[in-house]
Amino acid sequence: MTDTRYLVHGVFWDGPPPGSSPAAGSKAADPAKAMDDAGGPVLRLQSPEGDFRELGLHSGARLGFRVAQPGRFCLGHVQVQSAGSRSHILCGSRVPAARGKQCERCFVLDESRLMHDFHRGGRVTPGLRDYLMQEHWLYIATFAGGATKVGTASGPRKWSRLAEQGAATAAYVARAQDGRVVRILEDLVTAEVGLTQQVRSAAKADALLQPLPAADLLATNARAAAEVRALLARTAVDGFETVAEQWVRPAQADALHGPGQRHPYPHALDQGQHGFRITALSGANVLARLDGTDAVFVVNLSQLAARTITLGDYASEVPAVQESLF
Numbered sequence: 432m433t434d435t436r437y438l439v440h441g442v443f444w445d446g447p448p449p450g451s452s453p454a455a456g457s458k459a460a461d462p463a464k465a466m467d468d469a470g471g472p473v474l475r476l477q478s479p480e481g482d483f484r485e486l487g488l489h490s491g492a493r494l495g496f497r498v499a500q501p502g503r504f505c506l507g508h509v510q511v512q513s514a515g516s517r518s519h520i521l522c523g524s525r526v527p528a529a530r531g532k533q534c535e536r537c538f539v540l541d542e543s544r545l546m547h548d549f550h551r552g553g554r555v556t557p558g559l560r561d562y563l564m565q566e567h568w569l570y571i572a573t574f575a576g577g578a579t580k581v582g583t584a585s586g587p588r589k590w591s592r593l594a595e596q597g598a599a600t601a602a603y604v605a606r607a608q609d610g611r612v613v614r615i616l617e618d619l620v621t622a623e624v625g626l627t628q629q630v631r632s633a634a635k636a637d638a639l640l641q642p643l644p645a646a647d648l649l650a651t652n653a654r655a656a657a658e659v660r661a662l663l664a665r666t667a668v669d670g671f672e673t674v675a676e677q678w679v680r681p682a683q684a685d686a687l688h689g690p691g692q693r694h695p696y697p698h699a700l701d702q703g704q705h706g707f708r709i710t711a712l713s714g715a716n717v718l719a720r721l722d723g724t725d726a727v728f729v730v731n732l733s734q735l736a737a738r739t740i741t742l743g744d745y746a747s748e749v750p751a752v753q754e755s756l757f
Contacts, residue, residue, distance in 0.1 A: 434741060436499045437476035440506055441736045442488065442715040444472045448590035448679060472594070472683070472712055474732065476740075477506075481521045486742075488712050490683055495706035495745040502527050503737035505534040508541035511558040517543075532737040550614040563610035569617060569671075570678065571659055572598040573652035574630055575688055575713075576638025581626040581659065583613045593678050597635050597714020599648045599688050601678035602656040605663055605671045612670040619666060620659050636716050636731040640695060642688050686711035687718045693727045697750040700734040706745040723749045 473485035474494070486494065505522035512518065522537050530538045538544070545555050546563055555563065566586040572593055573579045584592035593601050607613035620626055642648075656675075663673045680688070696719065698705060707719035707730065715733040720726075 435478060436739050436741055437478060437484065438504055438506065439735045439738050439740060440475040440477060440483075442472055442595065442712075442732055443475050443485075444591045444594040444681070472681075474735075477521075488709055488717065490710055490712075492709045493706065494709060494717075496740040496742050497704045497745055498700065498702050499739045499741050501702065503532060504528055504739060505537050506532045506737055508533065508537040509543045511542050511556065511562050513558050513561045516558070517562075528737050546610060547614070550611045550618070565609065567607045567610045567613035568603050569605040569607060569613050569620075569659075570601050570603050571626070571652060571656045572596060572601040572678075573648050573655070574635050574638055575599045575642035575648070576634065577643050577648065577651055578630045578634060578638070579626060579651060579655045580630050581617055581620045581624075581628060583610070583617055585610065590678065594681050594684075595714060596630075597684070597716055598678065598680065599642065599645070599713075600652045600680065602652055603674050603676040603678065604656050604659045606674050607671040609670065612668065615668055616663065616666075616671060619668065620662065623662050624655070624658055626655065626659070632715065632731060632733040635714060636729055637695075639687050639713065639716055639718075639729050640693055642690075645688065681713075683711055684713035687713040687716065687729070691727075693718065693729055694750075696728040696730040696747075698747060700731075701738065704745040705747045707747055719747075721749050722746050 472488040474488055476484045476486065478484060488494070505524070505526055505528050507520050507522040510518045510520055520540070522534060524534060524536070526534045529535050533541065542556055542559050545559060562585070568584050568586070568589050570582050570584065570593065571579060572582060574597065582592070582596070605613070605616055607616060617628060621628055660673050660675070707721050707728070709717050710720055710727060711718035715731060717730040717732055719728050719730045721728065
């Protein structure tokens, strides 16, 4: 067992989209059939010295940890230098989080929060302005329970943004010249079509216990995307073009979005020891197999964000579960 305490920053998927990096000399991969998702998801951890470590969350990996102390602690703040460069600044005080995952000081200093008011005339730094002036995409995402939202992604994060959110299916509906235009469109869609801009992480996890059939989710997403494209076709906003492009879901998420018997993970992630083998992952939700049982469980790793853990060969206690006879 290691005694090093790590601060959990969350699940990230920074690699290129499936099928974008075929092996040398091979035929180009079919994105819809990619078996190895390029880059792959990781759990990002921060050491006491401020260094970052990434644990791969690929299918077959084992994750074992102990929650080392109660509560959430500040994750620091972000400074944006340009469209392709940003820095993570450690919290100087190493204090408990006061606003979600940040202390008051880091919340005020965090430049990334300023982007949400940029299209309303809000102040931004030169580096953040450079980031916001690059190409952005407007998408419609549908999750396992049918909840559907509108969202935005910068050009470089076009695919991974949706992978990290754990969408069951999604479609891009507009390509905007910059982040100001795309956020104007996002607000317009919410106001006129009624699509939310956020789906709670707990709702995503609950939906994965009994996901709706893929055909139903595709139909729901297609209807919403068509309604949004119709709205965009008649808007007076300039600086974008309407598109019809499907997002490719990571192959590693398929088992979570398909049929099958699964259970909610029975242990709170704010305390105790946990260990399991990963069989699939969608967003921050893991389909986990515990030692000593054939049952599988949905574990919402977003609950670990801003918590302090130690890594080791830990195992989750197996609960008493009755498998369905049907």
